[in-house]
Amino acid sequence: MTTVSSASPAFSGNDPANRLYGPLPDVAGDAGYDGDHPARVGFFTDTSVCIGCKACEVACKEWNMLPMDDADGVRDRMGLTGMSYDNTGMLGANSWRHVAFVEQSRPVDLPMPGVGLPGAGGTPGAHGLADGSQTRQDSVLNAEALAEFDPQTGRSADREIRWLMSSDVCKHCTHAGCLDVCPTGALFRTEFGTVVVQGDICNGCGYCVPACPYGVIDQRKDDGRVFKCTLCYDRTLDGLMPACATACPTESIQFGNLDELQARADARLATLKEQGVQTARLYGRDEGDGVGGAGAFFLLLDEPEVYGLPPDPVVPTRDLPALWKSAGAAAAVMLGVIASAVLGSRRPR
Incomplete structure (x- = not known):
């Protein structure tokens, strides 16, 4: 044969x-939109400044009117996962944002971010300069403590443990397996390059669930229909930021033109590397990866598996x-x- x-x-x-x-320069154009469609938008999530406040989870549920996750077979009952402060566990049909909490025996200082006032004599933030020139991102991550960590002893001059926190979301892939296998057109590509589910068209076949290499898409138990992050398509149409990015107090979740976000992420990664954080990396940024690059990508401080992310996702199609x-x-x-x-x-x- x-x-x-x-x-x-x-x-x-x-x-x-x-x-x-592989790479696809014009995602919306490939989907059939004419040449004057808007630029592709997306999320850049900088996990180095995530404080685990879950404001994004709450804002997402409130804006999209999502029900609480079922627990013990009872609708709208919030269960306890027994996994630290993580009460959602994973992304699902009713949880379009999920803040992961990972405890490690590594030193890091995670104070509440402070923002100093501009100009001389300004009030310094928690780790800000007297002139208030330090950004919120720079004020959170203690790069020096990370650089001094001794992997042999698990100790440092600072602390012996650290928390890694990350707000996970649908990746809005360049090549979306869920979109490729949907038989009804319930999943479609928007003019902004994002992937949206139309709940009134979904027939609950579930083909898209195994087609997602990230395990993002989930079916609701009552009718079998699938739901996921829409990147707040309704708000984007009105020129507004998604609810989660609007609510994020540390600018860990950043929304905007995807090209601009990628340039910003590259600069942020270079800054962390210069500060000695050699474990920092970008996830979903590479257009040559198994999904052609993600519309929602991340800056991580450890291996993707630590955050519950697949190391080498590949679109099944x-x-x-x-x-x-x-x-x-x-x-x-x-x-x-x-x-x-x-x-x-x-x-x-």
Whole structure:
């Protein structure tokens, strides 16, 4: 049987004819919008300044009128996960934002962020300068403490543990597996490049649930329909920021033009590296990854697995062209074998 090597262009994402994988310069244009559509927007979540306040979770639920997560089979009862301060556990049909709490034996100082007043003589923040010139991002992360951490002993001159906090959300992938497999059109690409679910069209088939490489999409128990973050499509249409970004007190969640956010993230990462935080990395920023880059990406302080994120997400539909070619070749071989057998059986003996 003819096979396609995993090193072939179709599998590696280097095939220019495969639009199911790899970089895509104009996501909205590829979806059929005309040339004057708005620029692609997204989220940049800087976890180094997340304080775990959950304002984003509350704002998301309030604006989108989401019910509480079911617990013990009772609707609208908030259960306890037993996992520290994390009472939602994961993203779901009723939780479009999830703040993860990760406790590690590493030193970090996480004071409440302070914002000093501009100009000489301004009031300093919690870790601000006297002139108030330090930003909220710079005031939270104690990079010096991280740089002095001794991995052999698990100790430092500061503290022995640290909290990693991150507000997770739908990634609004460049190549969205959920969008590719939806049979009803309930999932669609907006003119802003985001991916939205239309609840009134969803038939509850659930095909999109396993198609999401991040495990974001979830079905509601009562009717089976799926729901997820819409990146506040209604607010974006009116020129407003999403509710979660508006409520975030430390600017950990940043919303805007995706190109500008990527440039801002690159600069932030370079700053942390200069300060000695060598474990810092960007997640979902690479347009050459398995989903063509994410519309909602993150700055992490550790490996993605620590935050419950897959290390190498790949959209399931990436290899469809190669699989169809392989299946076609196999079918041709089988037809040839059958034809040979039939013709051979008719020969006179």
